[in-house]
Amino acid sequence: MPETFLAQINHGDFAKWKQVLDSLPEVSPSSYDMLQDLRIGDAKQLNNSEKDQLKNLLLGLQPWRKGPISLFGLGIDTEWRSDMKWDRLKTEISPLTDRKVLDVGCGNGYHCWRMAGAGARIVIGVDPHLLFSMQYWAIRHFLTEPPVYVLPLALEAIPEKLEAFDTVFSMGVLYHRRSPIDHLYALKDCLRKGGELVIETLVIDGEKGMSLIPEERYARMPNVWFLPSCATLESWLIKAGYKNVRLLDVSVTSIEEQRSTQWMNFESLPQALDEKDPSKTIEGLPAPKRAIFIAEK
Numbered sequence: 579m580p581e582t583f584l585a586q587i588n589h590g591d592f593a594k595w596k597q598v599l600d601s602l603p604e605v606s607p608s609s610y611d612m613l614q615d616l617r618i619g620d621a622k623q624l625n626n627s628e629k630d631q632l633k634n635l636l637l638g639l640q641p642w643r644k645g646p647i648s649l650f651g652l653g654i655d656t657e658w659r660s661d662m663k664w665d666r667l668k669t670e671i672s673p674l675t676d677r678k679v680l681d682v683g684c685g686n687g688y689h690c691w692r693m694a695g696a697g698a699r700i701v702i703g704v705d706p707h708l709l710f711s712m713q714y715w716a717i718r719h720f721l722t723e724p725p726v727y728v729l730p731l732a733l734e735a736i737p738e739k740l741e742a743f744d745t746v747f748s749m750g751v752l753y754h755r756r757s758p759i760d761h762l763y764a765l766k767d768c769l770r771k772g773g774e775l776v777i778e779t780l781v782i783d784g785e786k787g788m789s790l791i792p793e794e795r796y797a798r799m800p801n802v803w804f805l806p807s808c809a810t811l812e813s814w815l816i817k818a819g820y821k822n823v824r825l826l827d828v829s830v831t832s833i834e835e836q837r838s839t840q841w842m843n844f845e846s847l848p849q850a851l852d853e854k855d856p857s858k859t860i861e862g863l864p865a866p867k868r869a870i871f872i873a874e875k
Contacts, residue, residue: 595712598638602719603628605650610721612695615661616688618720621651639713641842644688647717657842659835660688663749663778667870670826672774674698677744680736680768683751686713687728693747694724702743703728704736739767745774752779752811753802762818769875775820780805781828781869786813790863797850797859797866808869820873831866 607619624632629652636642636654645656675697681690684703687710693701705711705728714728746768748761755761765775782790784807796802806814808825815823836847847866852858857865 589708592708595639595709598635599712599715599719601635602716603632605720607650607720612691612724614695615648616645616691616695617648618717619650624650624652636716637841639709639716641844642686642713643710643842644685645841647688649717649720655839655841656688657836657839657846661692662835663868664689664692666827666829667776667778668692668696670870671776671872672745674745678742679745679747680704680743681747681749682733682765682768683748683754684710684728686710687717687726689747689749690726690728691717691721691724694726698725698745700725701727704731704733706730706732733761733764736764736768741767741770743768743773744770745776747776747778749776749778752777753796753805756803758804758806759814759818762814762820766818766820766875771875773875775815775873775875776870777811777815777873778868778870779811781808781811781867782864783807783867784810786810792861792863795861796863797847797861798845799850808871811869811871815871815873820875822874824872826870826872828867828869831868 605623608623609620611617629650633652642654642656644658644660645654646659646661647654674693676699679693679698679701681693681701681703684690684705687703690701690703708730711728711730746765748765752758752761769775782788782805786809788807789810790805792802808828812823831847833848838844838846850859851865852860859865
């Protein structure tokens with residue numbers, strides 16, 4: 579663990595989170611799977627008491643938002659069923675075999691592990707939330723070999739015009755950006771020529787040129803700026819200089835895919851929807867719908 583690096587970050591909970599990492603048991607998984615799911619170790623490697631101790635430790639790093647993760651038979655039931663998102667795109671994107679991959683806004687790195695399982699040569703995830711990096715290090719404690727690295731950084735910390743990655747993912751980030759087209763340009767700067775962008779974001783129904791700009795909150799979230807129509811997002815990608823733009827999927831987010839759990843016991847999607855009309859948010863706006871595009875530099 580890069581202690582000297584992380585210790586520079588002035589966060590009041592850092593010592594508590596580090597104590598969790600320092601207390602994790604020293605056990606190596608007999609096997610792991612990152613292709614079909616994220617499964618680490620065998621349930622028989624820990625007894626029930628040891629599993630309870632591991633669970634209590636990892637609950638000290640909640641909220642766990644991206645997963646699910648199976649750790650020696652302990653199921654980390656995260657807020658998001660991120661495997662459902664992965665299933666929607668994994669067969670539609672360019673094969674990740676031997677590719678250098680960047681995952682922007684990666685959270686705890688769940689999708690990074692899945693990208694490595696799909697054959698990526700190296701996966702680097704960036705996310706400015708330190709807690710998510712601590713969750714990554716909890717998993718990395720047991721899963722030491724795969725070339726997956728999560729850094730507590732924002733996209734802005736990546737050098738300009740890097741042009742180093744074969745594939746760049748931006749999933750669940752665009753609508754948090756005050757300048758979405760600038761975000762698309764920044765992602766393009768990370769790609770080599772001919773590299774592929776995979777972008778997933780909230781969208782609305784509508785024609786080209788239409789976007790929803792919430793006046794205050796959207797689905798209880800205060801930091802949502804732009805929800806474009808699919809046609810609008812396609813035009814943004816073209817304006818930013820991408821080619822071969824293709825829409826892979828549009829899906830309404832269900833309460834099976836995003837919900838509160840023991841591992842994320844705060845309000846989630848069910849509390850953000852109108853009780854009488856779940857096709858709308860509690861603010862009266864269209865309920866969350868997400869689109870996945872791919873585009874080439």
